Amino acid sequence: MPSRLKAGGTFPYILEADRGDGPDPQFSIQVLSAFDDGEIASIRAEYIAATGQPAKRAELLSRALSISVSGCHITGWSVDSLTKNLTSLESWELINAATEGASLTAEQRKKYVLPSRSETDCSAEAADQETVSSK
Numbered sequence: 566m567p568s569r570l571k572a573g574g575t576f577p578y579i580l581e582a583d584r585g586d587g588p589d590p591q592f593s594i595q596v597l598s599a600f601d602d603g604e605i606a607s608i609r610a611e612y613i614a615a616t617g618q619p620a621k622r623a624e625l626l627s628r629a630l631s632i633s634v635s636g637c638h639i640t641g642w643s644v645d646s647l648t649k650n651l652t653s654l655e656s657w658e659l660i661n662a663a664t665e666g667a668s669l670t671a672e673q674r675k676k677y678v679l680p681s682r683s684e685t686d687c688s689a690e691a692a693d694q695e696t697v698s699s700k
Contacts (some may be wrong), residue, residue: 572598575635578662580655592659593636596666601632605664608632623648626656633663 574596597605608629615621627648634644642650647659 572596572601576666578659580658582655591638592634593638594659594662594666595633595635597633597663602664604632605629605660609660622653626653626660629660630656633660 575593576596577591578594579591595601608625612622612625612629615625627645630647631644634647637644637647639650647656651659
């Protein structure tokens with residue numbers, strides 16, 4: 566499984582609208598460094614400020630996608646052509662996947678977080694009681 570915790574790593578992503586529709590198109594999403602995450606935040610602010618400027622917005626989306634998406638596994642598509650093939654909402658879905666890429670799900674978090682002291686104490690006491698009972 567690719568590391569979703571290291572900047573520069575990648576992970577596969579399927580657009581929400583395409584999930585469950587047979588062979589799903591996939592994108593390789595970049596796990597962003599702190600610098601790249603800051604760049605995306607700056608681009609997002611410029612995008613919001615560029616209301617009524619469709620050419621400027623398309624250029625900003627293209628820049629954000631080039632930082633966020635490292636590969637496109639759809640025949641005939643490339644990262645450079647995403648703004649011509651995706652809606653703005655789909656483009657932001659991919660960008661948001663990159664900005665959230667290093668976050669862990671609740672299930673993944675359980676593997677990295679130590680149990681609380683009370684949980685380990687209870688399990689140790691139970692093991693001690695089983696040992697005493699079996700003697």
